[in-house]
Amino acid sequence: MIRPPLPLLGVLTFVFLAGCSEEVAEEAPPQPVMVVQPQPASESIESYPGEVHARYEPELAFRIGGKVTERLVEAGDRVRKEQALASLDPQDVRLQLEGIRAQVAAAEANLRVARAERDRYKTLLDRQLVSRSQFDASDNAFRSAQARLQQAKAEFDVANNQVGYATLRATRDGVIAQRHIEVGQVVAAGQTAFVLAADGEREVAISLPEQAFERHAVGQEVSVELWSQPGRQYPGRIRELSPAADQQSRTYSARVAFTDAEVTAELGQSARVSIRSKAEVPLAVPLSAVTAEQGNAYVWRVKADATLERVRVRTGSFGESQVPVLEGLNADDWVVLAGVQLLHEGQAVRAVDRDNRSVVMAAQE
Incomplete structure (x- = not known):
């Protein structure tokens, strides 16, 4: 029996093993992947x-400025309409009221004098003892006194109202939602003191x-x-x-x-x-099916020959578990659900559904 040389035997062995390796690689089964079809978007919400x-939440404020001397409610208290909430020091407005009251009394006295003077000139005019111009002057003085009295009374009414403005009252029934003042604080007219949550x-x-x-x-x-x-x-x-x-x-x-x-x-x-959402979002896929690269979204779609292709899609606002797909997919497409980071273009796969059942592509039926 003739034995081959040892170097030749080694070469033959290497070639045999290499051929076996290629046969094993070619016969490797396709990788199983879980796939789903896009569903009508239920998360377009x-x-x-x-x-x-x-x-209604009106902001309550004093109509005059002053120093807060009393605060009668806290945040969360229920109040009724016209209930007192806080008060300012009324001393200044009361003094102003008394001063205008004195002006009203002076205007009334001046009006009485002007009326008497006009009546006297009227009598003298009837007797032709004074000229018409003298009577007109007394009549004008009377009318001016009337106007000054009317002005003083209007100012008195304003001052009297301001005395009432020193107490802040609720405009409606409700609950005090916010409080912004403290006793001793000096506030300006119109500065928010309370926020009322109306019933x-x-x-x-x-x-x-x-x-x-x-x-x-x-x-x-x-x-x-x-x-x-x-x-x-x-x-x-x-x-x-x-x-x-x-x-x-x-x-x-x-x-x-x-x-x-x-x-x-x-x-x-x-x-x-x-x-x-008002926009039409016909389809959606699970979050795990979408990958992103350089600002673009992609999914892996299984082709009819059971190989993969990466498809660029345009998505809407992400939901809790799904992503609305605006462009790039059809309702009868199959996309890979999980493990998308481990896939590559053209890879042969065996598609299975969530229940581990084989999925037959439409072209293979």
């Missing part, structure tokens, strides 16, 4: 946190980001969920939308009114406002 407020309608205050402002409008229907009543949705509508953004938060404030006036919402309660 934007949610915003909010807080329950009163429909009656309740609404939710929310803040809309800049990118969402153009998608919403006054009168748009929404749904409201109170934190204290999870799962229960109350219909509402956007009643007010600020045209200017807040300088610090750069958000637009909005007020949402309840459609049902008998909603049991208490002041300060937390709420969530859900607004359905």
